[in-house]
Amino acid sequence: AEVIKGVAEGIAPVGGPGDPHPGLYKGSFFVRPVPRGGRRRDRAVAIVGNTAPHGAHVEYGTERVRAHHVLLRAAQAGGR
Numbered sequence: 739a740e741v742i743k744g745v746a747e748g749i750a751p752v753g754g755p756g757d758p759h760p761g762l763y764k765g766s767f768f769v770r771p772v773p774r775g776g777r778r779r780d781r782a783v784a785i786v787g788n789t790a791p792h793g794a795h796v797e798y799g800t801e802r803v804r805a806h807h808v809l810l811r812a813a814q815a816g817g818r
Contacts, residue, residue: 739769739784746786746812751796766790786813 750764766789775783786809790796799805 742812763790
């Protein structure tokens with residue numbers, strides 16, 4: 739999970755000169771371990787996410803902003 743977080747931080751967009759909060763999205767990734775994960779509650783599980791208020795818009799896009807799929811691409815890369 740930490741490796742995936744690092745990849746996501748590396749590919750996260752930062753925003754241009756008109757962005758009121760440049761770097762907020764990039765600096766808002768987190769890893770939260772989940773005790774006793776999995777179907778039988780016998781696996782190590784962690785959640786990688788982003789706490790930026792506009793994080794969902796960056797990930798999935800809007801009518802005006804294209805989707806960046808940062809967490810999806812980081813997970814697909816397997817943390818590489």
